[in-house]
Amino acid sequence: QMDLMTGAEIENQTSVQKFILLGFPGTWYFRISLAVVFSIMYFLTIIGNMSVITLVWTHPWLHTPMYFFLCNLSFLEIWYTTACAPKAIGVMFGKSQTISFTGCILQLYFILSLGSTECLILAVMAYDRYLAICHPLRYSSLMNSTFSAQLALISWLGGFLAISVLASLISRLSFCGPNIINHFFCDIDSWIVLSCTDTSLIELVTFIISINVLLGSCAITLVSYIYIISTICRIPSAQGRQKAFSTCSAHLTVVTIWYSSSIFLYVKPSAQNSLDLNKIVNIFNTIVTPLLNPFIYTLRNKEVKRVLEKAI
Numbered sequence: 001q002m003d004l005m006t007g008a009e010i011e012n013q014t015s016v017q018k019f020i021l022l023g024f025p026g027t028w029y030f031r032i033s034l035a036v037v038f039s040i041m042y043f044l045t046i047i048g049n050m051s052v053i054t055l056v057w058t059h060p061w062l063h064t065p066m067y068f069f070l071c072n073l074s075f076l077e078i079w080y081t082t083a084c085a086p087k088a089i090g091v092m093f094g095k096s097q098t099i100s101f102t103g104c105i106l107q108l109y110f111i112l113s114l115g116s117t118e119c120l121i122l123a124v125m126a127y128d129r130y131l132a133i134c135h136p137l138r139y140s141s142l143m144n145s146t147f148s149a150q151l152a153l154i155s156w157l158g159g160f161l162a163i164s165v166l167a168s169l170i171s172r173l174s175f176c177g178p179n180i181i182n183h184f185f186c187d188i189d190s191w192i193v194l195s196c197t198d199t200s201l202i203e204l205v206t207f208i209i210s211i212n213v214l215l216g217s218c219a220i221t222l223v224s225y226i227y228i229i230s231t232i233c234r235i236p237s238a239q240g241r242q243k244a245f246s247t248c249s250a251h252l253t254v255v256t257i258w259y260s261s262s263i264f265l266y267v268k269p270s271a272q273n274s275l276d277l278n279k280i281v282n283i284f285n286t287i288v289t290p291l292l293n294p295f296i297y298t299l300r301n302k303e304v305k306r307v308l309e310k311a312i
């Protein structure tokens with residue numbers, strides 16, 4: 001009879017379909033304060049990125065490949081932070097801490113897909129700057145509107161297709177016991193540690209995708225900037241060097257912040273034990289970087305700054 005009861009309990013446990021997001025530990029006042037900060041940052045992220053898209057869309061002289069890719073990045077950032085922030089704010093307010101299995105899969109899929117797409121778009125932007133600085137006379141013929149649209153489309157399709165394989169594998173997991181996710185969203189490390197099935201294949205696939213998408217795009221960006229910096233150093237006038245560097249300094253700042261946190265989170269052979277540290281680093285990826293991007297590009301780009309001043 002005990003064996004039958006145990007079997008029944010296990011059968012019930014394997015049908016766990018709802019999870020509880022733990023969020024951040026601490027007092028009620030701390031969590032509410034954090035929720036307010038997240039809400040303000042989310043609001044500013046939406047306003048900032050929408051402003052960049054509107055400025056570029058309404059000013060014909062900004063209709064160039066560089067600003068086309070910037071619009072793609074801003075559009076992506078709006079959805080990237082939206083996939084995470086509203087749910088995280090609800091968790092910290094204590095109003096919507098539960099999430100279904102399907103909801104977890106969808107959130108994980110969109111966050112990872114949009115994150116992968118961002119890696120590819122940042123690499124494309126680095127290649128665009130390489131052509132503009134290293135091959136200025138042929139730039140308009142090499143990076144025409146058709147080619148830039150194709151690069152953007154490949155980035156979006158590549159990001160979403162790469163994660164489709166991983167999402168398909170994760171959807172087959174079964175969960176037998178604890179249903180508390182130690183995170184403020186359905187992060188892959190915090191979720192798969194709860195599974196009672198073998199996750200070694202998923203961890204391997206995650207590692208392979210991370211190597212190809214993250215390190216591959218990072219390598220393209222790094223090589224592009226090696227050529228860019230070497231070309232800038234050969235410009236005879238200091239004013240010319242400053243002008244050339246100003247066209248890529250904003251992108252370089254964003255790239256440094258994004259890749260340093262993303263490589264820490266995803267380029268590893270297995271799930272890290274320090275899930276609390278992952279939560280802190282994830283704040284940079286999902287909340288801070290989407291907020292900083294429009295401000296970095298606005299403050300460090302003279303053309304956007306002039307257009308913004310005229311608009312104001």
